[in-house]
Amino acid sequence: MDIHVELWKKLAEHPDFELSTYLNKFMSLSSNLDQINFVYDELEKHSAFPQFHKDGKNDITSIAVRHEGNKLYKKNLFSNAFNCYTVSILAAKTKEVLALAYANRSAALLKMGLYKESLTDIGRALVNGYPNKAKLTARQDYCNMFKKPILPAYEKVPKIRNVERHPFIQSAKNCVEIRRNERFGRHVVATRDIKIGEVVVIEQPFAFKLLDQELVYCHECLELCYCNIPCDHCTRSLYCSTTCKDKAFSDYHKYECPLLHSIKGIPGSNESVLLPLKLIFQNGQKFFTEVPPSPGVYRSDRLREIRDLQTHLDTTDPFTVFEKCALVAGIVHLVKNHSSFLESAFSEEHLKENLFKVMLICELNSVEITEFTPKDNTDIFEKQQIGAGLYSFCSLFNHSCCNNVAKNFHGNTIVLRAVNSIKKGEQCFVNYSSNYLVDLKPFRQGYLTQHKFFTCTCRACEEDWPIFTPIDFQANIALHSCDCFNLLLPVVVITGGANVAYVKEKLKLFISEMQKKEKKLPPSRNYSLTKYALLQCYNVLGNKRRV
Numbered sequence: 001m002d003i004h005v006e007l008w009k010k011l012a013e014h015p016d017f018e019l020s021t022y023l024n025k026f027m028s029l030s031s032n033l034d035q036i037n038f039v040y041d042e043l044e045k046h047s048a049f050p051q052f053h054k055d056g057k058n059d060i061t062s063i064a065v066r067h068e069g070n071k072l073y074k075k076n077l078f079s080n081a082f083n084c085y086t087v088s089i090l091a092a093k094t095k096e097v098l099a100l101a102y103a104n105r106s107a108a109l110l111k112m113g114l115y116k117e118s119l120t121d122i123g124r125a126l127v128n129g130y131p132n133k134a135k136l137t138a139r140q141d142y143c144n145m146f147k148k149p150i151l152p153a154y155e156k157v158p159k160i161r162n163v164e165r166h167p168f169i170q171s172a173k174n175c176v177e178i179r180r181n182e183r184f185g186r187h188v189v190a191t192r193d194i195k196i197g198e199v200v201v202i203e204q205p206f207a208f209k210l211l212d213q214e215l216v217y218c219h220e221c222l223e224l225c226y227c228n229i230p231c232d233h234c235t236r237s238l239y240c241s242t243t244c245k246d247k248a249f250s251d252y253h254k255y256e257c258p259l260l261h262s263i264k265g266i267p268g269s270n271e272s273v274l275l276p277l278k279l280i281f282q283n284g285q286k287f288f289t290e291v292p293p294s295p296g297v298y299r300s301d302r303l304r305e306i307r308d309l310q311t312h313l314d315t316t317d318p319f320t321v322f323e324k325c326a327l328v329a330g331i332v333h334l335v336k337n338h339s340s341f342l343e344s345a346f347s348e349e350h351l352k353e354n355l356f357k358v359m360l361i362c363e364l365n366s367v368e369i370t371e372f373t374p375k376d377n378t379d380i381f382e383k384q385q386i387g388a389g390l391y392s393f394c395s396l397f398n399h400s401c402c403n404n405v406a407k408n409f410h411g412n413t414i415v416l417r418a419v420n421s422i423k424k425g426e427q428c429f430v431n432y433s434s435n436y437l438v439d440l441k442p443f444r445q446g447y448l449t450q451h452k453f454f455t456c457t458c459r460a461c462e463e464d465w466p467i468f469t470p471i472d473f474q475a476n477i478a479l480h481s482c483d484c485f486n487l488l489l490p491v492v493v494i495t496g497g498a499n500v501a502y503v504k505e506k507l508k509l510f511i512s513e514m515q516k517k518e519k520k521l522p523p524s525r526n527y528s529l530t531k532y533a534l535l536q537c538y539n540v541l542g543n544k545r546r547v
């Protein structure tokens, strides 16, 4: 249950309790720190702090989950079995049980056609003393027969050539600039005409966090990896190598490791808590000291830009401020009592103030890191969130439901490309949540008002452009009724296999078709169809599961 709700429940047991009077008293406090301290004291007085749940390796859990995996394996559900075996690896306490979990995962990997990964796990099972060596040697021989070079799961990250680099904006091409006005705040504007398909930004995250339950990406470098190794202490973090595991531990994981198990029970904690906390743990003392004035350059690898990102604290309602303060107080209580972070030079007050600010920054600016993934074991692919990141320059792009720039991820690198022609002087817009092609206006507007605190006035909203669903799109293909049927054939391939080579070959054709169709706005059915297909193409080139 939410921390503030737990507290209100306890307060409401008193017959004289009146929520509005209580909130007025809370809002009359002069600073956010005073407000957090007030809620902290209240949580203490009413024993409403979130519970601490000790995490730890446990062989019984590991064995039970492995058995679950075995049942799925027998039903030929190999990727589901793979998930269970990975959880079993995370939970194993002794070498013997770990060896069994690795051995079983190697069998699932073999069935999934991931022979190289299977060999890696076989090696680990043997090193940890797997009893039936002959069985694993036979599996090894089989894998060696099929082993082939691993194809990357996504297209290489494109590059911005040095001559095209922006002189002042670290991650941008020299075709945009940052402007500011009353209506849009800071925003990004084209300084020359930009063509469809042109890369505008390539940016590394200042910080990112994978979703807690993510099993096939490295939690440190976000590379796709089907033979991850577990953290030595907790049951939540996986790494592609010991190098990544050790780096994560020394940089920040040593502080978050004992807390992850307890924090996962707090609603919405993945982005609202884990990303801000990692940002603070990772930057340590730097976070609490003042930064020198900017030398006029907009950097992606500097804390200053992150600290200057927008928040909407001034327009946030008292309920939400109280909710955030309760969350901060609850998390600080866990950090204080169960992590070594405050044992160094950091004061509790600093942590409270900064966690509050960073939570607000993340809420407004963090970007969902996505991959293109097969839906429910079919070969229809769809975009799915795998984590969240903070990208300081990308955060300056405003939203449109008919965005002219689209984002994609290659590992944790974000790539922004033009998906419409953009004229010199025009604003570049990304899409924060959903676009007019797939979501209805009330849904889009509801999300933006509630979470991003503005009303969208893009053309799609103002002119109420009709929604265009992938189902329509498939029906179109089935009927062979649209004039660009041949052009859309690649999309059949996209939905049935996400073929990188095919998409790359057809991309030019798509772009030229889009150029023709965008001249005829307001959009026709074929315009929407082509734009949808173009967005799907770029999805195919970004993060994608291999199986």
Ligand SMILES: C[S@@+](CC[C@H](N)C(=O)[O-])C[C@H]1O[C@@H](n2cnc3c(N)ncnc32)[C@H](O)[C@@H]1O
Residues within 6 Å of the ligand: 183, 184, 185, 186, 187, 309, 310, 364, 365, 395, 396, 397, 398, 399, 400, 452, 453, 454, 455, 456, 457, 458
């Ligand atoms: C991630 S920030 C974008 C950068 C921001 N404009 C700034 O000044 O830092 C998101 C905020 O920008 C503003 N915003 C984004 N898109 C907008 C739009 N289409 N119209 C008006 N305001 C917008 C809203 O205030 C929103 O909460």
